[in-house]
Amino acid sequence: MDEEGHLSVEFIITILVMILMGMGMVDIVSERMDLAYEAEKLSEARFLAEKVASNINKVNSAGNGHEIKITLPEKVGKSSYLLWVNSSGVYVEQGGRKGKAVIYPVNIWFNASYGPGYRMMPGKTYRLLNKMNNGKTVIYIINVK
Amino acid sequence: MVLLNDFKGQLAIEYIFWLGLSFIVILSMVNMAMDSDELNMAITAARSGAIEGANMNSFAVFPEKSFSEYENHKERINFPSSIRILKIDAINCGFNNSYQKTKIQLIAHVSAPGIIQKTYKDSLGSRINYYMRRSISKVFRTENITNSFHNPAFSPKYVFTTADVRWV
Numbered sequence: 523m524d525e526e527g528h529l530s531v532e533f534i535i536t537i538l539v540m541i542l543m544g545m546g547m548v549d550i551v552s553e554r555m556d557l558a559y560e561a562e563k564l565s566e567a568r569f570l571a572e573k574v575a576s577n578i579n580k581v582n583s584a585g586n587g588h589e590i591k592i593t594l595p596e597k598v599g600k601s602s603y604l605l606w607v608n609s610s611g612v613y614v615e616q617g618g619r620k621g622k623a624v625i626y627p628v629n630i631w632f633n634a635s636y637g638p639g640y641r642m643m644p645g646k647t648y649r650l651l652n653k654m655n656n657g658k659t660v661i662y663i664i665n666v667k
Numbered sequence: 668m669v670l671l672n673d674f675k676g677q678l679a680i681e682y683i684f685w686l687g688l689s690f691i692v693i694l695s696m697v698n699m700a701m702d703s704d705e706l707n708m709a710i711t712a713a714r715s716g717a718i719e720g721a722n723m724n725s726f727a728v729f730p731e732k733s734f735s736e737y738e739n740h741k742e743r744i745n746f747p748s749s750i751r752i753l754k755i756d757a758i759n760c761g762f763n764n765s766y767q768k769t770k771i772q773l774i775a776h777v778s779a780p781g782i783i784q785k786t787y788k789d790s791l792g793s794r795i796n797y798y799m800r801r802s803i804s805k806v807f808r809t810e811n812i813t814n815s816f817h818n819p820a821f822s823p824k825y826v827f828t829t830a831d832v833r834w835v
Contacts (some may be wrong), residue, residue, distance in 0.1 A: 532688075549806050550708060553715050561722045568726040568747060614728070622738070622745050644821035 563599030568621055570598055571614040574605065574642070575623035578612070578661055581650045582628050586659070589651045591666065596645040606641040607632070607663060629660045709803050709822050716802025717775050718731060720795035721750045724779075726812070731741075741787055747782040750791065753835055755799070766819075768826040773799055774794055776833045792832030803827050 577590050596606065603616040611624045632640045642648060642663065651662040723729060727747045729737065737744045752777040760770040775795055782788055800817035804810045809821040820827040 546704060546708065550711050550715075553712060553802060553806055557715050557719050557722075560719060560794045564722055564726040564728045567728050615731070616728075618730060619723075620731050620734040621726065622734075624746075 531580045561601075563601055563616060563656075564619075566580075566599040567603060567616045567619070568623075570595065570603070570605065571612045571621050571623035575608070575612040575625045577650055578607070578625045578630075581652045581661055582626050582659065584652060586652055586654045589649055589656070591647060591649050593647040594642055594644050603644060604641065608640055629658060630663065631655075632659050632663045669690075679823075681834050705822055705824055706757070708806060709771070709825060709827060710755065710773075710803040712806040713757075713773050713827070714752070714755055716799040717752045717755060717777075717795050719802065720798035721777065723798075724748070724751045724791045724794060729794075733790075738761070742792060743782070743784070744787050744790060748779060750777060750779045750782075752795070755756040755777055763826055766821075766826045768821070768824055770819075770826050770828065772828050772830055774830045775799065776832060776835055778835045788832070788834055795832055796829035799829055800827060 566585075574592065574594075574631055576589050578590050581588055597603070598614075601616055604608060605612065605614050607613070607625075607630055609625075609627060609630050612623045614623075615620050630640060643665075647666040649662070649664045649666055651664060653660055653662055724744075725747060727745050729745075734745065756774045756775065756776070758772045760772050762768075763770040773796075775792075777792070777795060779788070779791065782791065797816060800813075800820040803820035803822065804813055804817045807820075807822040810817070812821055813819065818828065
């Protein structure tokens with residue numbers, strides 16, 4: 523014969539207050555989640571630029587004939603990106619923002635099936651090769667097919 | 668024991684008095700509570716925005732236009748550095764007749780031991796202030812009633828401005 527239930531007024535009021543507070547917090551929580559996501563994108567872009575720059579510096583320091591193979595990720599922070607290299611540094615661009623990782627000043631020679639210029643493509647593997655050319659150190663960036 | 672004819676309930680009169688009194692007290696406090704809630708939300712949003720600006724400065728990944736400017740004139744900023752938001756003060760500047768809202772000035776206290784030059788600190792501080800104001804505008808959805816620098820930022824009852832960052 524348990525056909526009737528009871529709910530106290532205090533419980534209903536408490537639930538109502540909690541719902542109102544929760545609604546007020548939704549915007550803040552959403553803002554914080556966006557912040558965490560943006561921080562992830564920034565840190566991964568910076569990490570990638572530093573990783574490529576560090577590998578170029580290692581090959582440069584190691585001397586003539588040394589080589590390192592690197593593979594670029596498909597995406598950074600779940601977003602697409604651009605990466606290119608010149609004799610002063612490695613540049614990464616993502617979501618309208620740019621960062622730079624410096625390298626020891628050195629001549630860069632870039633040969634790839636995909637152009638243009640010194641751009642390195644996401645998801646591709648490259649050989650970084652240190653070779654002397656006319657008495658000067660040159661770092662060759664070669665696309666591995 | 669079986670209760671028969673138990674069709675009527677009773678409510679103690681003290682309970683009714685207590686309920687009525689609570690209702691009146693809550694009604695009188697609602698306005699104050701909502702104002703506090705709005706200010707708390709704004710300061711929390713400002714803190715989020717300041718952290719976002721500091722992250723961008725720390726990782727040295729900037730919007731393209733800023734990046735080009737720094738590369739030509741302020742290259743040190745394009746290097747990652749440790750930048751921490753220590754606290755954010757909110758100063759009540761009183762009622763502003765132009766905006767018909769209470770004006771709050773936000774001051775961020777930031778630590779950046781690796782950055783020494785004043786011009787660099789000014790650039791980084793401006794970014795932190797911009798993101799603080801932008802975050803407030805986003806939370807209260809008032810981007811359309813302010814300018815592109817979100818200066819000042821608006822909420823229903825307050826107008827927010829930022830002062831120069833205090834470097835610690």
